[in-house]
Structures are given as C-alpha cells and as structure tokens.
Amino acid sequence: MTLQTARPTPDPNPTNMIPRLDIRRIDRVFGGRKVVDDVSLTVLPGQVTCLLGPSGCGKSTTLRIIAGVDRQDAGEIRIDGQLVCDTVFRLPPERRSVGLMFQDFALFPHLSVAENVAFGLTGPKAARRARVEDLLDRVALGRFIDAYPHELSGGEQQRVALARALAPRPKIMLMDEPFSGLDNRLRDEIRDQTLQVLKDEGAAVLLVTHEPDEAMRMADEIALMRGGRIVQQGAPYNIYNAPVDRAAAAFFSDINVIRGRVQNLLTETPFGKFLTPGMADGAEVDIIIRPQHLRIDFDRNGRGPNPTAEEGVAARACVERARFMGSESLVEFRMDHDGSALRATVPAVFLPQPGTPMWLTIRRDRCFVFPREGGGRAA
C-alpha cells in the first residue's frame, strides 16, 4: 500500500482500439525454470512501451518470442487482432511485420548506407530509393547515403540501423537495449531523435532496457519485470510515484527506509505518526522516502520546524558528509534518535559542514508505506 495520492492512471486504451501488439499469458521454461512467467501486455499503434527490469529477468526472452526466433510454452500473441502464434500455430518471423533493433545491430559491412537501409525493401526501384532518402534525412544522415559502415561513427551506424529496421514499415518495432553501446551524451541525443522518428512512423514499440532513466525518457508505458513476471505496469509518473512494493520503489532511485510497527492503525516514528490503515497491530512496516523528497531545515537554537499534518514531526540529524554531484548535492545524515543514516539530495550547491545539526521531515504525500517483507503480521 502507499500513502501517496497518485494521479489517476489514464485509461491506456480510451478508444478501445485493437492493440497493435497483444501478448497474453506467455510462459517460457528453460531447464524446469519459468524465465517468462504469465506475461501479458498490449501496445497501441504509436505507443512506446518499455519492458524494464534487472539483468536476467526475462526481457530479451520475451522479445525473442514476439519476434518469432524463440517459442513460448504457453500463451498467445496477436498483432492487429490476428493470431501470430500460440503453442500450436506459429507464423514465421519474416511474416510478422516486426522490425528488430538490438545492441549488436551489425550493419552489412560490404553494403553502402543506402543498400543497408534498402535491404528489406521490395517494390519499384524509384519508390525504394525515395523511402531510403526520406528515412536517412529524418535520422539526419542524408549526406552519408553512399558511405560505408566503417566510415561512420557508432552513433551514426546506430541511426542507419534504425532506418534499416523501419524501412519496410513494420507494425511493431522490438528494440533490445539499442542504445547501450553509446556514450552518455550521444545516447540522450540519439534516444530523442529515435523517439521522434518512431512516433512519426506510428509503429508500436516495445523497448527493452534495464535503465530506469531510459525507460522514463522513452516510454508512454512502463512494464516493470522481475523474476519473469510483470510486477507493475503503467505510465512513468504512476510507476515512479506509486510503486507496488519496496523493490519497485528502489529500482528507480536510492531510497531511505524507516522501520516501524503498527499500533491502532498508526505507526509511530521519530518523524511523527503515519497512517497505516488496513494493517494489523504489531505488523512491521517500511516507510520509504526518496532522497530528493526529504525536507531539510536548519537548526534554530536546538529547535526544528513546527509539526504539521502534511509533514509530521521533524527529526534531528547531524551532517555526516556532503558531496557535490554536478546537478545536485548529496547530503548524508546520521539521525540523533538511533544513529541510522539517511540521504538527501538537493538540486543546488548545498554543502554543509560535517557535524552541522539539521532537521529532517517526511511529507506524508511523498512517502510509501509497505508491510516489511518477511516482517511481522500484516492484515
């Protein structure tokens, strides 16, 4: 549960459109282990969904099944309402109208940029040429049309690969960590440009990544995956601000955890009382707050800010150390009441001396409260 008042989840399919991609209850078993476990998701035309999760959680396997280069042990996949595969029937990969882009996107080294992009195209020569020129212009590579892959930088090759995958106008683009080979600055630029081209083409995109920042930047919807299962699905805002559990919260940022125990539907802490409705007396809870949401106040002759309903009580702490991180400062505190450590980030230069006393508050609408996993009784 969470005390966050999340913005209502927008209806992902307000017009009841037939989903471009519709995956229902997919399982994949390797060596007796379900590496994809009951995965269902839909992607609408023009929508980008990110499959986000830690290494080994089954993202690539899911993508390979959709592409048709692996088969599922249960479940079915539809594209525009048409069955593409179940456990009996399988449309071959080349008949699924699926474009692929992987990290090792190898271009054909002996073909020019134009020939690479035209590779999957059929039809009259003039129309093929026009499609190639249009796509290369849109990825800002028009001037490289007659170049060869070895004459291009990594980022330029990546954009050729995107143009090549999009050339036959696939209904669905499957992208597996396509930006992970690029350096940071280049990556942001290419992500944004790629997103624009994908939106213009109107393909439904399923993009696999293990980087939350990339998912937040690219996705209309995020499907958070763990141990083969989708544990939460929704718009980036909702996933970030209303995580389903502690691990989902921790996947997107560092978190601070304050432990407590429920008594009479409340959990009392040095930060004041927290409402914990629906939890049994004696249940152990974790109160979670992201470092950027801790409020910091200066000490005024041994006193902190006055308690309020929204922010509860301030707890006193001393600065352990402060570091400048470029776009923000990271301040580590040692709490007076139990010696525990809390971290706060401040979007400015804020470098108080170690030992400085300060007061920390937890806004009730910024924290999440979950029953402690493996902890006491929960209702």
Ligand SMILES: Nc1ncnc2c1ncn2[C@@H]1O[C@H](COP(=O)(O)OP(=O)(O)OP(=O)(O)O)[C@@H](O)[C@H]1O
């Ligand atoms: N052909 C296979 N045979 C046996 N096990 C496999 C096979 N393919 C994948 N696995 C296992 O399935 C699990 C999921 O693998 P998958 O490649 O889907 O993970 P991933 O989420 O893409 O991870 P990463 O972020 O590291 O790419 C892993 O434990 C992997 O070892």
Ligand SMILES: [Mg+2]
């Ligand atoms: Mg993978």
